[in-house]
Amino acid sequence: MRIRGSAVLPASGAQRALALATLASSTGKGIFLTAGVLYFIRVVHLPAMEIGVAFSIAGFVSLFLGVPAGHVADRRGPRAVFVASLLLSAAATGAFLLVHASWSVLLVVVLATVAQATLLVARGPIINDIADGRPQELRAYIRSVTNVGIAVGAMAAGWAAQADTTPAYHRLILLNCACFLVALLPAFRIPRTEIVEAPEQTRGRWAALRDRPYLALSLLDGVLSIQYRVLTVALPLWVVSATSAPRWVISAAVVVNTAMIILLQVAVGRRVDTPRRAALALRRSGWAFCAACAAVAWAAGSPAWAAVALLGAAVVVHSVGELWQAAGGFEVSNVLAPRHAIGQYLGVFGIGMGLAESFGPALLTWLCIGWGKPGWHVMGALFLAAGLAAPAVVRWAESTRARYAPGADLPPAGKPAALSSEAV
Template sequence: MTPDDGAVRRTLKLLVLVNTVGNGMYMTAGVLYFLRVTGLSAAQVGAGLSIAGLVALSAGVPVGHLADRRGARGVYAATLVAGGLGMASFLLVHGFWQFLAVACLCGLAQNAGAAARGPIVRAYGGERPQRFRAQLRVVTNIGISAGAVLAGAVVQADTRTAYVLLIAGNAVSFLAAAAMTLAVPSPAPVPPGPAGPSWTAALRDRPFVLVTALDGMMSIQFRVVTVLFPLWAVTHTAAPRWIVGAGMLANTALVVACQVRASRGVDSPSAASAAMRRAGLAFVLACGVFAAAQGTPGWAAALLLLTGMTVHTLGELWHSAAGFELSYALAPEHATGQYLGLWGMGMGLGGAFAPALLTTLCVSWGRPGWAVVGALFLFTGLLSPAATRWAVRTRPRADAEASAGVVAGG
């Protein structure tokens, strides 16, 4: 680690913090802007954001490939500028089709930015870019939490001016982050692999696609926290409503306090697959605890919900640590952006289908639905070691040797 690399990492952390404060404001209260200011209906907003989310998944692989071949800093900065201009364009929206077009632009910029940032993290993340990626997740959670607090003031004011300032503030956060990339040296483009430059290399890597798909299935767990937990607590238990905020706060606090520590021992593909298996076990246990809260007195339901959230967050820490390790360890250096773009697509697909799946199974079916969801997590975790061993065996020799602790036992 050189002093210059340390300065770059500090800049990247500050850049992410600035951007995620804006994103946190938008994620918390942006929907209210569309309902109160643009005059769109809730159904239009929901449909538009869902369509935009699916369209955005297409950006990761090609933009990641562009970052690998043309230089990651310039591509990353361009995605941030596009995100800022797209967010500012929401201020001009007065109909559904305009909203859909701008939402697609913002989603494409967001997904593309995550892929383009991957080679930068690898270049300046030190000997363990996976560990630095865990640190960035902590910063992300801090930024989103700060943005949520600011959004609370906007919701309290509940005026057109306040909502306009919220959207404008998020646009500024993108543009400020883009300006900060000027302080980040541009990593030199990595020469293409033996097969030559191809933006479909990751898509043709079947073992990596399988590991990505499993991570995407496990990524459904993020929507358990943000979508299912609030719905279940309010509609199916006698717990006081403040338990929703308390559960969210507990989740965020544990991630901020423990994510880097949870990632320390996950330093090889074998350790990552073991962490994925532990995550599946934690999630199935949490599902059982959440389900048990139904039909109990209010105080018992609150205790069970907080316990379930704690156990679930433990699984989230292991799942995230495993994802950081596998996505970098299995991605060839010459195609980091492309492979991480595909990895993000897997997570995005899981997140896109999770709300409908979780609400149908658990909110509609009740306790049997929790059993199905828990079984899905358990199956995914148990399958991960075998899939990881296949992926490691099929890496080129140089990449396999670089992945210390190749999966021996799983």
């Protein structure tokens, strides 16, 4: 694979197809995430509480359907599931124009959210299959492309929100649907993945749910994934309610974070290519999130210039932690899963992220906003504890692959896969 320097697209045709499909679909996702709630409130005229409940239910439904979707990808091929997810996304978002009652809003939101979750589950095995031996680099590149698409989608949604008219929101929904339909064109150019038969001793359908070390890693990554809501939920509320910093800091934080992910994820990801390095990356991310939480906490009560400096430093350190966490999570979730059940395992790994998405905003609001400075330090300590625990759990998972996941694609003996106590 060649993703170097100023190259915009990879050299491989299959990789280019996946990148273009990801760019288009993530633009649609950016529109959905940014303007979905606004559309149902401003156009369908439903109460905000009902919309919040609908999105929460959708999150929980997608949480439990990830594993079955991954199993289907393992048995029928991930490209088929990827294409089906794009079709469902287009149909569900297009159906936004037809809903007029709470039950119909709930239905389309559930379908759209499930489709997005399934898309991610199917994309993992595709990356492993077309990465030309460098899946870490391709995963990082695809994550950068995803952030570009979400940013573009968010800007389009911002235009509709500024206009705040029914025709503007309708055009935005049509654009959202079109993004997923456009993504189908390159998706059909992605080659079919060869189905890997399960070893005789692992014929059980839900082997991933019985893999306790892998489940533990999923939960640890879920704790660390609460960080995704720090800059979008806790920081804005903190800036407004507890600091003297100007409010433009809120949008600047998102811009800086997005730029760092787009520009640096490939460089970081290509270095995290063994379970050992992934565990170290997860541990570093815990330290980074802890330090960032402390800096945010101390911005309260500081002069405006000091608050801006502290918050700026916190955003940069937090973003570095996000780069490490994403790279480490990508590596352990894939390399510790058996090839015959990679989709099912990625569905299980997504449970941690799903729990973070569901409970993270409430936890951050309760701790960091409700409790104030001590709450930020408690949250930082929670991030640190998860990061420090990661190396031991990765060692446990590595040592039990023969029992839980024969066929896992662990690095060959020449690579530093095992984690020594001294190394961590």
